[in-house]
Structures are given as structure tokens and as C-alpha cells.
Amino acid sequence: MPRLSYRKALTRALADELARDSDVFLLGEDIRVAASNVTAGLLKKFGPERVIDTPLSEQAFTSFATGAALAGLRPVIEFQIPSLLFLVFEQIVNHAHKFPLMTGGQCAVPVTYLVPGSGSRTGWAGQHSDHPYSLFAHVGVTTVVPATPADAYGLLVSAIRCDDPVVVFAPAGALEVRADVDDLAPVPLGRGVVRRAGDDVTVVAVGHLVHDALAVAEELTGEVSVEVFDPRTLYPFDVDGLVDSVSRTGRLVVVDDSNRSCGIAAEIITSVLERVRLAAPPRRVTRPDGAVLPFAPALDRAVQPGRDQLTAAIHLCMKDGS
Amino acid sequence: MTDDPVRLYRTVRLIRRFEERAIELVRSGHIVGGIHPYLGQEGIAAGVCAALRGTDLVTGTHRGHGHVLAKGADPARTMAELCGRETGSNRGRGGSMHAADFSIGVLGANAIVGAAGAILTGAVWARRRRGDDVVGATFFGDGAVNEGMLLEAFNLAALWRVPVLFVCENNGYATTMPVQGAVAGTITGRAEAFGMPAAVVDGQDPERVRDATAAAVARMRAGGGPELVEARTYRFDAHHTFEHSVRLDYRPPQEVAAGRERDPVVIQGDRLPEATRRIVDAEVEATLTAAVEFALAGPHPDPAGALDHLYASGLVARTGGG
Ligand SMILES: Cc1ncc(C[n+]2csc(CCOP(=O)(O)OP(=O)(O)O)c2C)c(N)n1
Numbered sequence: 001m002p003r004l005s006y007r008k009a010l011t012r013a014l015a016d017e018l019a020r021d022s023d024v025f026l027l028g029e030d031i032r033v034a035a036s037n038v039t040a041g042l043l044k045k046f047g048p049e050r051v052i053d054t055p056l057s058e059q060a061f062t063s064f065a066t067g068a069a070l071a072g073l074r075p076v077i078e079f080q081i082p083s084l085l086f087l088v089f090e091q092i093v094n095h096a097h098k099f100p101l102m103t104g105g106q107c108a109v110p111v112t113y114l115v116p117g118s119g120s121r122t123g124w125a126g127q128h129s130d131h132p133y134s135l136f137a138h139v140g141v142t143t144v145v146p147a148t149p150a151d152a153y154g155l156l157v158s159a160i161r162c163d164d165p166v167v168v169f170a171p172a173g174a175l176e177v178r179a180d181v182d183d184l185a186p187v188p189l190g191r192g193v194v195r196r197a198g199d200d201v202t203v204v205a206v207g208h209l210v211h212d213a214l215a216v217a218e219e220l221t222g223e224v225s226v227e228v229f230d231p232r233t234l235y236p237f238d239v240d241g242l243v244d245s246v247s248r249t250g251r252l253v254v255v256d257d258s259n260r261s262c263g264i265a266a267e268i269i270t271s272v273l274e275r276v277r278l279a280a281p282p283r284r285v286t287r288p289d290g291a292v293l294p295f296a297p298a299l300d301r302a303v304q305p306g307r308d309q310l311t312a313a314i315h316l317c318m319k320d321g322s
Numbered sequence: 323m324t325d326d327p328v329r330l331y332r333t334v335r336l337i338r339r340f341e342e343r344a345i346e347l348v349r350s351g352h353i354v355g356g357i358h359p360y361l362g363q364e365g366i367a368a369g370v371c372a373a374l375r376g377t378d379l380v381t382g383t384h385r386g387h388g389h390v391l392a393k394g395a396d397p398a399r400t401m402a403e404l405c406g407r408e409t410g411s412n413r414g415r416g417g418s419m420h421a422a423d424f425s426i427g428v429l430g431a432n433a434i435v436g437a438a439g440a441i442l443t444g445a446v447w448a449r450r451r452r453g454d455d456v457v458g459a460t461f462f463g464d465g466a467v468n469e470g471m472l473l474e475a476f477n478l479a480a481l482w483r484v485p486v487l488f489v490c491e492n493n494g495y496a497t498t499m500p501v502q503g504a505v506a507g508t509i510t511g512r513a514e515a516f517g518m519p520a521a522v523v524d525g526q527d528p529e530r531v532r533d534a535t536a537a538a539v540a541r542m543r544a545g546g547g548p549e550l551v552e553a554r555t556y557r558f559d560a561h562h563t564f565e566h567s568v569r570l571d572y573r574p575p576q577e578v579a580a581g582r583e584r585d586p587v588v589i590q591g592d593r594l595p596e597a598t599r600r601i602v603d604a605e606v607e608a609t610l611t612a613a614v615e616f617a618l619a620g621p622h623p624d625p626a627g628a629l630d631h632l633y634a635s636g637l638v639a640r641t642g643g644g
């Protein structure tokens with residue numbers, strides 16, 4: 001079985017879609033020399049008409065992509081840093097997302113917004129360390145956060161083929177993950193997966209935190225039987241899949257790298273509570289409210305959800321109601 | 323208006339050696355996340371700030387150590403900031419891309435390209451409205467001239483006659499994107515379109531930068547509106563220190579060699595008697611040795627204070643634990 005890195009999986013997905021569909025093209029900053037290493041080799045293979053370096057004009061090139069999509073192409077934009085999504089929030093939410101309805105169904109806007117290295121990249125401080133996926137789930141733009149190389153490939157492929165705008169967050173904490181991958185295939189949008197079966201509690205983990213949740217689950221073996229659910233897509237959320245898991249375990253803990261207030265954890269918990277009577281109050285481990293990541297590494301870590309916090313939350317959840 | 327050539331030399335030499343020491347600290351792991359070295363561009367910050375008063379306001383960029391030091395920041399506290407220490411200018415919360423010292427008019431480096439110009443325009447406008455006789459200088463790169471928000475700031479500053487000097491450090495590249503591939507028209511032409519006087523200056527010669535700035539500042543203090551200076555320069559080193567380990571192929575070696583030939587530290591140093599230069603060099607060495615010692619002796623911030631200063635109102639954020 002070939003071992004594949006998460007980053008290489010993204011490259012493979014881009015290469016395969018560029019080869020499969022001549023309407024697909026890439027836009028972004030420093031993507032020809034592949035500064036992020038995600039577009040490595042693509043200029044050579046597909047040429048400068050399909051791999052386009054842009055000036056630093058994010059708002060314009062994001063809406064330029066919307067226009068190209070209205071005219072039948074399938075643009076993929078690479079954003080160098082997650083906070084650029086704040087800069088182009090207007091273009092994505094107020095234009096790309098709204099055009100189909102506002103035009104009475106006259107158009108589709110199949111643009112993919114790819115952020116390789118979302119969340120903290122230790123040492124990049126306040127303006128480069130955000131993880132704003134909950135914002136996109138809130139406005140209802142399809143939002144995926146792959147955790148594994150196979151999903152990075154499969155979800156990016158599905159995002160590019162989707163007729164709606166899709167934001168793909170590739171967390172910095174997952175980019176170096178490697179795995180044996182048998183067969184690369186599209187992964188359906190909106191479908192979660194149980195990463196580890198367990199009986200006592202369901203832990204929902206988002207993105208790179210899936211790996212932390214699996215490690216914690218392993219550590220607790222013999223003490224607590226932890227099921228780990230990876231939603232993969234945050235909007236639309238696989239509520240049925242999660243309800244299925246929680247109906248068996250009766251307990252729910254969510255670990256999520258969003259800010260706490262109005263973060264995706266709150267939505268996940270509510271969606272379950274609407275359908276399942278839990279044996280204990282649900283718990284969530286998140287960034288604090290209003291988080292700004294401080295520069296110093298120990299402070300940066302202190303603001304992100306950690307394994308110790310997850311372990312503590314699982315213990316509390318197990319103690320409650322028993 | 324002239325400034326003592328020795329002082330100007332001292333500033334460029336200080337920035338040069340500060341950056342070289344900082345790169346050593348990146349290599350030794352004391353500075354996490356790397357830096358964007360200002361090597362080769364020292365003459366711009368030194369020349370501009372030599373023509374400003376202590377009370378005038380500036381904003382810097384991601385490549386911002388030079389701006390901060392030239393405005394008079396303490397090298398020891400700046401280095402401590404880069405090392406993420408409690409003794410840093412921002413208590414270790416900001417790091418390389420956010421170094422700030424409001425007490426000397428440095429409203430911060432800024433990590434979002436093109437974002438600071440409007441902030442400085444508002445600050446200068448407000449200070450003058452309160453009766454303070456201040457002007458401002460905002461530094462940005464050639465990449466920033468394609469950002470809408472900077473061009474919008476040009477318009478506001480010109481429309482409301484806010485005395486801000488827009489200082490474009492044209493080092494030929496935005497990361498790997500050459501100016502010719504990114505800028506339609508010219509940089510000075512952008513300013514002229516808003517009715518702003520604009521001049522091109524040799525950014526490698528600190529005295530020419532100082533003189534151009536002094537002339538603009540004199541007009542602004544006499545009631546004139548904003549102006550733009552395009553300082554032509556060359557970045558001697560990497561876009562960011564990550565390039566020291568990952569080679570990106572975008573600048574031909576001959577071009578780099580030619581660019582490095584016009585060295586602001588040499589150009590200004592040649593204007594001094596050798597003995598004077600030696601004395602300054604020794605002073606700078608002593609200052610920086612003390613700065614590095616101070617930085618590394620400083621305590622690491624306590625993770626319990628990770629959210630200190632999040633809200634000026636005293637609001638206390640909910641933490642993210644279970
Ligand atoms: C709005 C925005 N877009 C992209 C980036 C990523 N980035 C950081 S520095 C940089 C290049 C900036 O080039 P330039 O303005 O010429 O300044 P230089 O680095 O050459 O000093 C880029 C693309 C960013 N920080 N902010």
C-alpha cells in the first residue's frame with residue numbers, strides 16, 4: 001500500500017481534476033512556484049493558462065472566480081492564509097452563495113476555496129492562525145474539514161465537482177499526516193464516518209483534532225470505551241450519522257477548534273439534543289470566546305483545544321448521570 | 323533639512339545587524355515561526371523616520387522590524403518580542419509581525435498586506451482633529467498596491483487631506499510574484515489618480531529617502547495633503563526564513579547578486595570616516611549583544627495569561643475547556 005501525505009493528497013486531487021475536466025483551473029498567490037507546496041508540479045503539467053498566479057487582490061480575484069463560474073468554468077482558489085477568508089467573506093457570502101437564488105435559478109457558482117494550513121501554525125500569531133469554518137457553516141456555504149489523506153483527496157475532488165461554492169479547510173495540524181491509502185476515490189459531501197467504534201461515549205472531532213481524539217480514546221482503553229465520529233463536512237452536517245452513534249452510546253463530547261460562542265460544537269450538540277435523550281449533559285472543548293491566538297508558543301497552545309481538556313471532558317461526561 | 327549622517331548610518335547598521343542576529347535566533351529555535359528579513363531595505367525605514375518627529379505616527383508591515391527600530395523602538399524589547407518573552411514590547415503576544423510601541427508612535431506592524439494604510443490615515447486624522455501637530459508614514463510593499471483597501475485609503479486620505487506619507491517599498495517582488503506580472507500601470511500613477519503628489523526615490527540611499535521624505539513632510543506640515551514615495555529597493559534575503567530550508571525558484575542568481583551590490587549600509591557607511599564607522603559598528607554590536615541577552619533572559623509568558631488584554635473593557639471571555 002502506498003503511503004500518502006495529506007499535502008500530497010491535495011496535490012493529487014487537483015492534478016486529477018485538472019486532467020479530468022478542462023473547465024477546472026487554479027487561481028492563487030505564488031501557486032506557480034508552489035510556495036505552499038500544494039500545487040507542486042502542476043504548472044509544468046497543465047501550463048500557465050490553468051495555473052494562474054494572481055496579484056495580491058483577493059477580493060477581486062475571488063469575485064473574478066465567481067464570474068468565471070457563472071460563465072461555465074470551475075475555478076479553484078488557493079488562499080495562503082486562513083484570515084484571507086475574512087477579507088473575501090463578502091465576495092463568497094454576498095455574491096457566490098447568493099447568485100443562484102437571487103437569479104431565480106439561472107446560474108450555478110461552482111467555485112472551490114482551498115485553505116492549506118488553516119488554524120494555528122505555531123508562531124504565526126494573531127492574524128494568521130484563525131480557523132473560521134463555523135462562519136461558513138453559519139451562512140450555509142458547503143464547508144469541509146478533512147482529517148486524513150484519503151479524505152483530503154476525496155473531499156477536495158467532490159468539492160471541485162460540486163455545483164455550489166465549497167470551502168475546503170486543510171488544517172495546518174493535519175497537513176503532515178501520512179497514511180496508507182489503497183484507493184483514491186471521491187468522498188461524498190455531507191457524510192460523516194465513525195473512525196473508531198466504542199460503547200460509552202461519542203466524541204465528535206473536527207479536522208486535525210480527529211487524531212487527538214483517537215489518541216485520547218486509545219489512552220482511555222480499558223477505562224472508557226470511546227467512539228470517535230469525524231463529520232468531515234460541517235455544512236451540510238451528517239446529523240443522521242451522528243444520531244446513530246449517540247443513540248448507542250448515550251453520551252456526547254465535541255472537540256472543535258472554533259471559538260466557543262456560536263461555534264460548530266454548539267450546533268452539533270443542539271442537533272443531537274433535538275433528537276436524542278442523553279444519559280449525561282453534553283460537553284464541548286473549543287477555543288475560548290473571541291479567541292485571538294497570542295504569539296508565544298505556550299500561549300498559542302493554551303488557547304487551542306488540547307488532549308488534556310478532552311480527557312477531562314470525557315471523564316466529566318462519564319461521571320455525570322451515572 | 324539634514325540629519326546627521328552618522329545617525330543615519332547607525333540606524334541602517336542597527337537594522338542590518340538586528341536582522342542578522344534574529345536570523346541566527348530563528349536557526350537556533352529561539353524565534354518560532356520565522357521572520358521576514360528586512361535585509362537590503364534598511365535605507366527606507368532609516369531615511370523616512372529620520373525626517374519624522376518622535377511624535378509622528380507610523381505603521382509597518384510583515385517585514386516590519388526595520389520600521390519599528392528606525393522609529394526608535396528599544397532593540398532589546400523588540401528582540402524579546404520576537405522571542406515571545408514577557409519582556410517583549412507586546413509582552414510576547416504579537417511576535418515578529420505585530421511589534422508595536424505606541425509610546426513612540428508605532429501603531430504596529432501589520433500582517434495583512436495593504437491593511438495598515440487606512441488605519442494610519444484614521445489615526446493621523448484623529449490626532450490632528452484633537453489639535454496635535456502630527457503627520458504619519460505608512461510602509462507597504464509593491465504587492466500591497468493591488469489591494470483595494472490600500473487604494474481606498476489613498477482616496478480617503480486625499481479627499482480629507484490627511485497628511486500621510488504612503489511609502490511603497492518596491493523590492494520587485496510580492497513573495498514570488500514579480501512587479502511586472504502584477505502591477506498594471508504604475509505605482510506612482512495610482513497616487514496621481516487621486517491627486518496625490520508622487521515621487522520615485524532610490525531606496526538604497528538612505529539620504530535620498532530622507533530628503534524626499536523631508537520635502538513631503540514639510541509640505542504636509544504646511545497644510546498639504548497626502549503624498550506617495552515609491553522607494554526602489556531589493557530584498558537581499560528570503561521572503562521569509564522558511565525559504566532558507568525550502569528553495570523557491572523565482573529570482574535568477576545573477577539578479578540577486580546584482581541587487582545585493584547596492585547596499586544601503588555600505589552606501590551610507592562610505593560617507594563616514596573609517597574610524598567613525600568602526601566606533602558606530604562597535605556600539606551597534608554592543609547594543610545587540612545586550613539585546614539578545616536581554617531577550618533570552620526574559621521569562622516566557624504564563625499560559626494562564628493567554629487571554630490577557632483580549633478585551634479593553636475588562637470583559638472576561640469564557641474559556642474553551644469541557
Ligand atoms: C492580504 C494578504 N494577502 C496575502 C498575504 C500573504 N503574504 C504575506 S507577505 C506577501 C507578499 C507581500 O509582498 P509586498 O507587499 O511586495 O511586500 P514584501 O514582502 O515584498 O516586503 C504575501 C502574499 C497577506 N499576509 N495578506
Ligand SMILES: [Mg+2]
Pocket residue numbers: 463464465491492493494495496497
Ligand atoms: Mg515586495
